Amino acid sequence: MDDEAIGFGIEEITNYKIVNGKIVFGKDDVKRVSLNPKKEKVSKPKKKTSVKKRKVKEEDEVDEETLKSQKKQKMAEISSDISLDDMIAWKGMHIPHLLLMGLQKNGMTSPTPIQSLTLPSAIRDHLNILGAAPTGSGKTLAFSLPILTSLILDNFDCQDNLYALIITPTRELAKQITQHIENVSNHIPLKISTIVGGLAPQKQERELKKKPHIIVATPGRLWDLWKTGSEHLTNCGKHLRYLVVDEADRMIEAAHFDDLNKILDQLAADQAQGNFRQTFVYSATLTVVHKGPQRYVKKKGGRTVDGKIQEILDRLNIKKKPKIVDLTAGEKEEIKPENLLEAKIYCSSLEDKDVALFVFLQSYAGRSLIFVNSKDAVRRLRSILDLLKCPPLLLHADMHQRQRLKHLEKFSSTENAILLATDVAARGLDIENVQHVIHYNVPRTAETYIHRSGRTARANKSGISILLVTHDDMRKYKNILMTLKKDDLNDFPLDLGHLKVAKERVNLARQIDVEQHRVRKTNVTNRWFEQAAEEAGIILDERQIVDEGIDAADFKRRNQYLKKELNELLKQPLTRISTKYPDLIVKKQNDTDNAVKLAKERAIKKK
Numbered sequence: 177m178d179d180e181a182i183g184f185g186i187e188e189i190t191n192y193k194i195v196n197g198k199i200v201f202g203k204d205d206v207k208r209v210s211l212n213p214k215k216e217k218v219s220k221p222k223k224k225t226s227v228k229k230r231k232v233k234e235e236d237e238v239d240e241e242t243l244k245s246q247k248k249q250k251m252a253e254i255s256s257d258i259s260l261d262d263m264i265a266w267k268g269m270h271i272p273h274l275l276l277m278g279l280q281k282n283g284m285t286s287p288t289p290i291q292s293l294t295l296p297s298a299i300r301d302h303l304n305i306l307g308a309a310p311t312g313s314g315k316t317l318a319f320s321l322p323i324l325t326s327l328i329l330d331n332f333d334c335q336d337n338l339y340a341l342i343i344t345p346t347r348e349l350a351k352q353i354t355q356h357i358e359n360v361s362n363h364i365p366l367k368i369s370t371i372v373g374g375l376a377p378q379k380q381e382r383e384l385k386k387k388p389h390i391i392v393a394t395p396g397r398l399w400d401l402w403k404t405g406s407e408h409l410t411n412c413g414k415h416l417r418y419l420v421v422d423e424a425d426r427m428i429e430a431a432h433f434d435d436l437n438k439i440l441d442q443l444a445a446d447q448a449q450g451n452f453r454q455t456f457v458y459s460a461t462l463t464v465v466h467k468g469p470q471r472y473v474k475k476k477g478g479r480t481v482d483g484k485i486q487e488i489l490d491r492l493n494i495k496k497k498p499k500i501v502d503l504t505a506g507e508k509e510e511i512k513p514e515n516l517l518e519a520k521i522y523c524s525s526l527e528d529k530d531v532a533l534f535v536f537l538q539s540y541a542g543r544s545l546i547f548v549n550s551k552d553a554v555r556r557l558r559s560i561l562d563l564l565k566c567p568p569l570l571l572h573a574d575m576h577q578r579q580r581l582k583h584l585e586k587f588s589s590t591e592n593a594i595l596l597a598t599d600v601a602a603r604g605l606d607i608e609n610v611q612h613v614i615h616y617n618v619p620r621t622a623e624t625y626i627h628r629s630g631r632t633a634r635a636n637k638s639g640i641s642i643l644l645v646t647h648d649d650m651r652k653y654k655n656i657l658m659t660l661k662k663d664d665l666n667d668f669p670l671d672l673g674h675l676k677v678a679k680e681r682v683n684l685a686r687q688i689d690v691e692q693h694r695v696r697k698t699n700v701t702n703r704w705f706e707q708a709a710e711e712a713g714i715i716l717d718e719r720q721i722v723d724e725g726i727d728a729a730d731f732k733r734r735n736q737y738l739k740k741e742l743n744e745l746l747k748q749p750l751t752r753i754s755t756k757y758p759d760l761i762v763k764k765q766n767d768t769d770n771a772v773k774l775a776k777e778r779a780i781k782k783k
């Protein structure tokens with residue numbers, strides 16, 4: 177990091193009012209006061225300062241140097257005498273007072289390492305940034321604070337043009353980023369909109385008519401609105417000052433890249449000559465490259481770190497060399513957050529996995545997030561956990577958006593809750609106090625493993641990630657270990673004292689589920705045949721009816737009997753609910769200062 181950045185006085189704006197949604201600065205004298213109480217002196221005679229409403233020049237007139245010096249001048253002019261003693265750690269980050277107030281309100285009294293290492297370069301030096309840092313380390317504010325700072329310094333005067341565009345892979349993440357930005361923006365007249373699929377496009381078109389300064393979007397819906405000629409988007413490239421691609425390594429994967437590419441092409445085509453735009457690219461796995469058998473490595477697109485970075489720069493069309501801050505690289509480095517404990521439970525069969533999961537959920541209270549690889553697995557596990565009286569909330573791509581958000585909200589607000597999800601929940605979601613992440617299925621890539629695990633142990637809190645592994649998973653498991661440069665994960669010492677009892681219950685639940693599912697499937701198939709025959713006006717041949725030898729009355733009787741038996745067993749508590757973990761889980765709290773120091777040393781070494 178550039179040490180020059182530190183020591184640049186903290187910028188504060190205090191003499192303002194908000195009139196008609198705009199900041200109007202007072203004409204009072206202002207003074208620069210050190211936030212360091214020791215250095216605080218009686219202020220010098222004050223210079224008359226007024227921050228005039230600035231007409232935004234046509235972008236093609238604004239060159240980088242002019243912009244830099246204008247901003248620097250304003251930074252030097254704007255100061256205050258309000259004491260923010262507890263915010264001293266933000267000194268040198270070039271964050272205006274209005275934002276410091278928002279940060280203070282949210283208890284963010286010091287920047288996280290990725291914020292310390294990127295904010296001065298983004299705000300003062302106007303650099304493009306490529307940032308890699310562990311999950312839960314504050315990357316959202318690392319890219320949001322420079323945008324908000326710039327908007328404040330420009331007095332929100334962007335003539336109703338789109339100022340910043342943040343693109344992200346999932347709807348929930350888009351909503352969450354908007355929320356994080358709003359949380360620290362309560363002192364500024366910010367207009368921000370979330371544009372995602374799954375909600376009525378008409379409503380989002382109305383949102384765009386409000387001409388937000390910032391749009392947070394998923395690429396599919398954004399491109400849909402762009403295509404239909406939404407005014408706020410058409411030609412926005414001429415004025416757009418900030419482009420953020422969050423979870424960039426995911427965004428350039430095939431599933432998302434088509435729409436993203438069209439958006440980037442449009443932005444490039446609209447960009448006027450000399451236009452100064454900053455691009456921020458962030459992810460926890462930006463620099464993860466696959467190690468392992470050559471065949472696997474090739475398939476997963478892994479090469480060298482430099483190769484991967486270059487690919488991202490090329491795909492996102494970033495021409496000007498960015499500042500790269502990588503807090504996940506290095507031979508001995510761990511990509512995971514410091515307070516995350518990783519472990520595995522070896523299971524000899526799928527049945528064993530179900531038993532291990534049940535015993536774990538019964539033994540440890542708290543918020544647990546279970547990841548599976550498919551919607552089929554969601555269906556099966558949901559049914560079994562329901563029968564075992566551990567009902568999970570669900571999150572997968574086939575659910576209606578409202579339902580997805582409702583389940584997430586319920587999970588976030590319930591102390592002992594289970595969320596059963598596909599990888600749609602793997603990236604970015606910031607749910608407070610998730611204590612356990614359980615990988616019921618071994619993920620397909622190391623990146624997914626890192627992101628899933630990162631839903632716990634966020635913002636210096638502790639958490640556990642447990643991988644359930646069977647013999648069939650071994651190849652995938654070994655490949656993940658190789659990429660993460662680990663020999664093996666510790667075994668989680670699950671208390672199997674109640675194994676026999678647990679097995680009995682789980683097996684009953686599995687049996688009920690298999691039978692229920694068979695009946696349901698047969699009914700659905702037959703209903704489909706009947707409907708098709710009716711629509712075609714033909715009489716259904718008896719041989720076409722699927723007959724699995726199921727007698728409806730028989731099934732009902734048996735189903736009721738098994739359920740009653742299971743419910744009787746479940747009346748006896750399996751183990752005592754505990755919040756204590758085995759010894760290996762106790763971890764020290766992270767020391768942010770040390771982390772910053774370490775990261776700086778690393779950055780210097782890398783150079």
Ligand SMILES: Nc1ncnc2c1ncn2[C@@H]1O[C@H](COP(=O)(O)OP(=O)(O)OP(=O)(O)O)[C@@H](O)[C@H]1O
Nearest residue numbers: 284286287288311312313314315316460604606635
């Ligand atoms: N300076 C700070 N001080 C205290 N808490 C912070 C600070 N910056 C961010 N946080 C909090 O840390 C949590 C994690 O932040 P964020 O979601 O930005 O992580 P992330 O690095 O983007 O994670 P992921 O890689 O999983 O997307 C959030 O709850 C956020 O409010």
